[in-house]
Amino acid sequence: MVSKMSSKMVGSNNLAHARRMVQQLRVEASIERIKVSKASADLMRYCGEHAKYDPLLMGIPASENPFKDKKPCIIL
């Protein structure tokens, strides 16, 4: 009797899990997708527009670099 009960519980858990999985797949199947060509073009445009403000891409002049150790000047 005990084993019947536990297999019944496992069975209903499996069913609940399967229902949730189908519900999730329905949500994911229903979205609108755009073409990869458009997605790529948008990303390329974003990178292009922001490139000049990207310090790691453009390089940072020593005088504007807060992390560069300032070496003392020596007067010869």
Place this chain on the structure above:
Amino acid sequence: MGEMEQMKKEAEALKTQIEAARKAVHDTDMASAAAGVAPAPQVQLKTRKTLKGHLAKIYAMHWSTDNRLMVSASQDGKLLIWDSHSGNKVNAVPLKSSWVMTCAYAPSGNLVASGGLDNMCTVYNLKTPVIKTVKELDAHTGYLSCARFLSDTEILTSSGDTTCALWDLETGKQKTVFLNHVGDCMCLSLSPDMNSFVSGACDSLAKLWDVRDGQCKQTFQGHTSDINAISFIPSGNAIITGSDDCTCKMYDIRADQEVICYQDAALNSGVTSLALSTSGRLIFAGYDDFNCNIWDSLKGEKVGVLSGHDNRVSCTGVPEDGMCVCTGSWDSFLKIWN
């Protein structure tokens, strides 16, 4: 037909439908589309600072929004707050549990959080005369892998119990639990507009969630092992993931699929962490092989490497102003590069 059989059939049909829909919009891939784009310059960054102070492996770091302070977490049982410009330690927060896996800085700069094998997320106030624990968020049944503040009143967590959660910091309770992964959640990243977030897990999937309603909106497949690192591109339209399968991938949200894979036959170490430059063009990915490789996000080519650590790079971070990249390592040091 029993309901179970029906469910199985419908699940298979839906999976086929999703694959067909993805294929229908797959008219190119990112690298091909970007063939005409000028290559990113070869990036040669120098170590500007080496931050010494931790006594054991560093597991996590996170920049403050002021672009100067940062928090790091080590299994020496401490959070350290650093002034990255001077290299000085500003604060030390002793942890109740030294098995820390993540740390986070609140956007306001008032709070930091940490968590790990204690299954809890502990939030500290840095602005009281003595640093105080303000909340211990205790409901996960697995380790805390990542935490990110939305504000001083809300925080998102990911856990080894396969769930993510949104917490109310005033009550200390979970407002929303995000259920769908079937493996340990390892990482999360908030979208720029803060309405959604993505999580990566040991089930090799990345998932997009609505922060408010708890719904999993999309699932991204392709990796063949644990996803350890994840980040939104600054535009908010794509995400980058890093995995134990030694690759990083870009998934476009609106195309609902992988659009480029960052891999190299010579690379056979897992990816532990990643961060992006402000334009999204450069990906800084930390690997188990002690290096941080720099990838051109559009063309999929390696354009540089940050070598200098004597052990695994466990965490990377770029501050909001994009002026440097920080790497943290099991060698107990953090390095600032630009």
